[in-house]
Amino acid sequence: MKPAELTYLRVSTKAEALARLAEAGQDARLLAGGQSLVPMLNLRIARPSHLVDIGRLAELNRLGVVDGELYIGALVRHHVLAEHPLLARLVPVLAEAAGHIGHPAIRHRGTLAGSLAHADPSGELMAVAMLLDATVLVESSAADAREVPARELVLGPYETVLEPDEMITWLRVAAPRGGRTGFYEIVRRTGDFAVAGAAVQLPDDDAEPAVAVTFGAGAGYRVASVRPPDGTGTMAETLAELAHPEDGEHGRLRRTAVERAVRAARARGGAEDDG
Structure with missing residues (x-):
């Protein structure tokens, strides 16, 4: 058609x-x-x-650090997110997640804002934006620019808080707070939409909570935050249970994704894996 x-x-x-x-x-x-x-x-x-x-707006196809915060333009392509050395250094979990999107042809055309505004429950970039507690900058001609926390952007599958005359212009990520991040998704075939996935951030010390964001078909995005366990279970088990306590196939797959993302985060930090 x-x-x-x-x-x-x-x-x-x-x-x-x-x-x-x-x-x-x-x-x-x-x-x-x-x-x-x-x-x-x-x-x-x-x-x-x-x-x-808006595909040719060069002013929104750039990224950089301003006053210690990372700004990524709405039209930055997925392949740039996956390959840019600045992102690999500051937010490696974002670069890793972008590399999982579709196939190379899709990554060379798809944009950051397109993924965020589409609000597909299988979307990798929205999950990472939530994990990093990023801010989405939105503009319209009728009102002042506004800032929307990434965790408040999505109302449901394919639905956001954006008004019809609004456009995403930038994603702002605060300076990294330390810790280790990990990403894992489960797909039927390489390039398919994620059946289940997770992005996690583990703290360097007990003063900060660990955070997990799960995504994938079935249940949309979920954010879970927990202090280090007190001996009743491992970090991976605790986060996974908070994110998806329900039974069933979707719950099992998402718990598996959390556990493997935690394992990836621990491997990145060189720490001993506790499960």
């Missing part, structure tokens, strides 16, 4: 994109990398009246 009739608008600046989005109204959609939206258009699951193409 092919998309339903629509008006295609290519813009050259962020200000123009916001203006066109506001003018078009609630039936407009932004086109960034198109890896999620274009198939939905072709199947006519999405039927916008206007398509605003």
Whole structure:
């Protein structure tokens, strides 16, 4: 199938994109990398009246550190997230997660903001943004820019708090607080959507909690935080149980993903694996 009739608008600046989005109204959609939206258009699951193409906005296709915080532009491609040396040094879990997205062709087209705004419950980047307690910067032409904590962006599968005239412009990550991070996902085949996955952050000392974010088809995103166990179980077991206490296949797979992500984090830090 092919998309339903629509008006295609290519813009050259962020200000123009916001203006066109506001003018078009609630039936407009932004086109960034198109890896999620274009198939939905072709199947006519999405039927916008206007398509605003922001794919060539160089001002949002960059990243860097400002005042000790990492800023990643909305249009930074997945393959850049996976390969950029700055991200590998500051937020290796983000680089690792980006490398798991789809296949190389998808990673060379897909964008950070496209993944976040799509809110697919199997999305790796949203899980890591939640883990890092990142902030999503959002703009519109009708109101002041606002900041949305990544953990508050998603309302449910494929649904966010974004208004129709709003656009994600940046992801801001605070300076790393130490600790070790790990990522693991379970897929049927390489490049498939994750059936279950987890991103975890372990503290360097007992003063900070360990955090796990699980994702995958079935239950959406879940965040669990726990202090180091007191002898009643291992860190992996405690986090896994908090994230998914329920029985069933999805719960079992997500608990497995947490345990293996914890193992990966411990291996990265050179610590002895306690399970």
